[in-house]
Amino acid sequence: MGATAEGKKKLVAVVDGQRESELSWREVLLSLKAQGLLHAPELAIGDSALDLWKALQKLPNR
Template sequence: QLRAEDDPRMCLLVILGVTAEGKKEVVAVTDGLRESKASWLEILRDLRDRGLQEAPLLAIGDGAMGFWAALDE
């Protein structure tokens, strides 16, 4: 059970990256609210603050609308 009992929207937010050689790497994992733009903004800003200098060339998501809204910012 990944979701907290007090809020069924609680989930793990995961960002994977792929190197130029095609190797997959876990870039970020944190808890957040599913479909929450604010939760996705927090994880994306954390990546920036940890040194991500260039925007990704490609983003693929599972339909979480909050992710797509945050990515635009």
């Protein structure tokens, strides 16, 4: 789930994978970038067990 600058909620991805896997999160983030995401997310909310944090740190041009 994402939000526009105006605060409107948008569904950005639905992916079958291992939700705690760094590789799965990296694939999601790179897919979003390929679809036009210009900047890394300004805010991410999630469980500390998620490897989303590792994937975000390694995202090129964050």
